[in-house]
Amino acid sequence: MEDTKQASEMVVGDPALLEKKIDSIRLAGPHKLQVIADFDATLTKFWVNGTRGLSSHGLLQQGNPEYDAKRQQLYDYYHPLEFSPTIGLEEKTKLMEEWWGKTHGLLVEGGLTYESIRKSVADANISFREGVVELFEFLEERDIPVLIFSAGLADIIEEVLRSKLNKTFKNVRIVSNRMVFDDDGHLVSFKGKLIHSLNKNEHALDMAAPVHEQSGDLNGPSDENDSVKKRTNVLLLGDHIGDLGMSDGLNYETRISVGFLNHNIENSISCYRDAFDVVFVNDAPMWGVIKLASQMCSSES
Structure with missing residues (x-):
């Protein structure tokens, strides 16, 4: 039943191209793969409690x-x-x-x-899609980094991850606007370059920090960033066509893009189908993405 429901929520514009991309990523191996995800309405649900x-x-x-x-x-x-x-x-x-x-x-x-x-x-009335924890666990087991790109606020996203998932993941990093607090816990400034809805892409990578690190000097590029740049296959998750720009700063070889179309489906489905390799509709859970990731990481053809 789960599979039938999943299939009805999933739209693929060019199945042959998708298969070709999956094969290409699978042959290169998990050490060449990274995941780039938007946060709001991509990792989180569009509708919560109605x-x-x-x-x-x-x-x-x-x-x-x-x-x-x-x-x-x-x-x-x-x-x-x-x-x-x-x-x-x-x-x-x-x-x-x-x-x-x-x-x-x-x-x-x-x-x-x-x-x-x-x-x-x-x-807050905010919650993650079902399957987000399982997706992060699957990727963490294979040392595949997840970069969460957001025009929001890194400190809030970290708090949402901590309090709603009750778990930290060493492979998850956040590229977003980061706050600086004084010793009394008051906000005094913002760190680094401003990230807004039209410029969040890999150029902002040097602001990324592991989610479990509350502090530390995040101004300089790290070796970890360089290793991320060497991962030239990308699984990209977003809910806006503009999210496709998140991988612009990366010299990728193969990218599979997944779009979450949460509302106004009839009017938007055709342009989403043309823009993304895979589209999930109706605020779908993450199970379809996990299935896709496991195909990309499979040792069998």
Whole structure:
């Protein structure tokens, strides 16, 4: 029954090409493979308890209603511009930098504390797709790195991973906006280059840190980053066509892209099918991705 349900949730535009890519990755071996995943609505569910699940940015309540309201006003203004078909990419990129910059400024000015991040995550309507833990375990056993790319906030994503999965994975790293807290746990600044919805790709790799490392100098590139760059086969997971850009900075040989189409399915399915190698619809669990990963890592043809 599970397989039939999985098949009905899975759409493949070019099955022969997908088979060819799986074979190519399988022949190269797991040591050449890495996984690049978006976070919100890709690793997490789109619908949670019948309502829209929160994003890692959206769940944050900074314990100061005035500043929460100001951030909401920015969202109401900039979010429609992010998806406007009439604004060119260059202008849109400037607008996104402006939005993220202002939002980060409000978080500092409004006195965000690490404690309010913990509380926000504990109270948030957010949960992972079924099978995320099993996927991470499968990849960890084979030493395959997972890079989570997000235009959100690394510290919140780490807290969501810690509190909702109750487990840490040594192969999981986060490429996202990282906060700097003072000794009293107050946010004082952000570290490194601003990552927004239109520039999150492998160029931001040097901001990645293992999820279990709370601190440490993350400014310089590490040997681990170089080894990731040598992994030239990619399994990419995203929920927006723009997520395909996450592997832009990488000189990959073979990439299998998986798209999660969570809503507005009828209108979007044809462009998702053309853009991604595999599409999972209706907020599908991760079982299909695990099956795909096991085919890519199989020792049999």
